[in-house]
Structures are given as C-alpha cells and as structure tokens.
Amino acid sequence: DTEVTQTPKHLVMGMTNKKSLKCEQHMGHRAMYWYKQKAKKPPELMFVYSYEKLSINESVPSRFSPECPNSSLLNLHLHALQPEDSALYLCASSQDPGGPHNEQFFGPGTRLTVL
Amino acid sequence: AQSVTQPDIHITVSEGASLELRCNYSYGATPYLFWYVQSPGQGLQLLLKYFSGDTLVQGIKGFEAEFKRSQSSFNLRKPSVHWSDAAEYFCAVGGMEYGNKLVFGAGTILRVKS
Numbered sequence: 001d002t003e004v005t006q007t008p009k010h011l012v013m014g015m016t017n018k019k020s021l022k023c024e025q026h027m028g029h030r031a032m033y034w035y036k037q038k039a040k041k042p043p044e045l046m047f048v049y050s051y052e053k054l055s056i057n058e059s060v061p062s063r064f065s066p067e068c069p070n071s072s073l074l075n076l077h078l079h080a081l082q083p084e085d086s087a088l089y090l091c092a093s094s095q096d097p098g099g100p101h102n103e104q105f106f107g108p109g110t111r112l113t114v115l
Numbered sequence: 116a117q118s119v120t121q122p123d124i125h126i127t128v129s130e131g132a133s134l135e136l137r138c139n140y141s142y143g144a145t146p147y148l149f150w151y152v153q154s155p156g157q158g159l160q161l162l163l164k165y166f167s168g169d170t171l172v173q174g175i176k177g178f179e180a181e182f183k184r185s186q187s188s189f190n191l192r193k194p195s196v197h198w199s200d201a202a203e204y205f206c207a208v209g210g211m212e213y214g215n216k217l218v219f220g221a222g223t224i225l226r227v228k229s
C-alpha cells in the first residue's frame with residue numbers, strides 16, 4: 001500500500017465552525033506533513049511530525065491545530081478560520097524523519113472553502 | 116536558506132514534441148532535488164529525484180533530469196510529450212541541515228496542443 005488517503009475530499013465551513021481534516025498512511029512512514037496550497041501557488045509547509053511528535057511548525061496561526069494520534073494518522077483541527085484560509089490542504093508522509101532524501105508521498109488533498 | 120526558481124510560468128508544446136522545464140536552485144551544500152507533477156485538484160506525484168552520483172536521473176513516465184552543479188540547475192526533460200502530460204510541474208530542493216523541509220518552486224504549467 002503506497003497510498004496516502006485524506007478525508008474529506010471537499011469541506012465547506014463557516015468562520016465559527018470547528019472541523020477536522022484526516023490523513024492516513026499504512027506505509028510505516030515515521031514522518032507526516034501538512035501543506036497548504038493556494039490556487040496557482042506551490043505547496044507551503046505548515047507542520048511536520050516525526051515519530052508522532054511535532055518537529056516543525058512554520059509559524060502557523062493557532063486556529064490550525066495538528067494532532068498525530070498514532071504513526072498512521074494525522075489530523076488537522078480547524079477552528080475560527082478566515083476566508084483567506086480557503087485552500088487545498090495536502091498531507092504527505094516519508095519514511096525517515098531525519099532524511100531529506102526520502103521521497104514525500106502526497107495525498108489527494110482536501111479542498112477547503114471558508115465562508 | 117534554500118530556494119528554487121522556475122522561470123517559466125506557462126509552457127505550451129505540441130504533442131510529440133520535446134520538452135524542457137527549467138529549474139534553478141540556491142543552496143550552499145549538496146542539494147537534494149525533486150521534480151513533482153500535479154494534475155488539477157490532485158496531490159503531487161514524484162517524477163524523479165537526485166541525491167548524488169550520476170547527474171542524469173531517469174524517472175517515471177519517460178521523464179529525465181540533469182543536475183548541473185556549475186549552473187545550479189536541475190532541468191526536467193522529455194523527448195516526446197503526450198497529451199496526458201498536461202499538468203503543473205514543481206521543482207523542489209531539500210538539504211541535510213533542513214531535515215525534512217522541502218522548498219518548492221512556483222511551478223510551471225504545461226499545456227499540450229494536438
């Protein structure tokens with residue numbers, strides 16, 4: 001299984017809602033990532049988890065809260081988002097948290113719209 | 116800090132023609148270089164990667180890339196483009212001192228005309 005899955009595929013939420021994005025991989029990878037991608041822009045790194053511990057937080061606003069319940073799952077909890085947070089949210093995983101040479105496998109993304 | 120420049124925002128080629136997408140990087144040490152492809156609304160798929168060794172790297176879907184340290188470049192090539200290659204292509208650079216962090220270029224949108 002060389003797949004990263006993400007749910008939901010699409011999400012529409014109001015600014016007062018609380019929602020969560022879910023990411024799952026069963027490749028035994030020990031690093032997992034959240035990226036944000038605005039239209040016609042490259043992915044921007046948000047968070048990195050290494051061995052289920054948060055290792056990188058790219059100064060992301062606290063209305064985004066990541067969680068790694070186990071080595072296969074990664075969640076992104078959303079609360080009080082702004083319309084400018086509307087984007088494609090991509091999850092990725094790689095085998096070795098300490099190795100920049102490891103390929104990152106990407107999921108298909110969650111298209112988030114904040115009204 | 117590492118950075119990546121993809122000078123071409125859009126490229127249009129005829130089906131069957133050859134393709135070269137440009138990528139220039141800035142990084143002080145040995146870079147780890149990647150090319151990813153993204154179809155509209157989809158995730159990214161790795162085409163190929165370079166870490167060391169042979170500077171000509173073969174990837175999936177008939178793509179190849181050549182690492183040229185003297186020019187700080189890692190250009191992507193394909194000898195004959197297919198209509199299904201139409202997508203957005205991202206070059207990315209990583210390095211040992213930055214751990215898992217990849218920096219992506221702005222991307223090049225490839226259009227294929229029949």
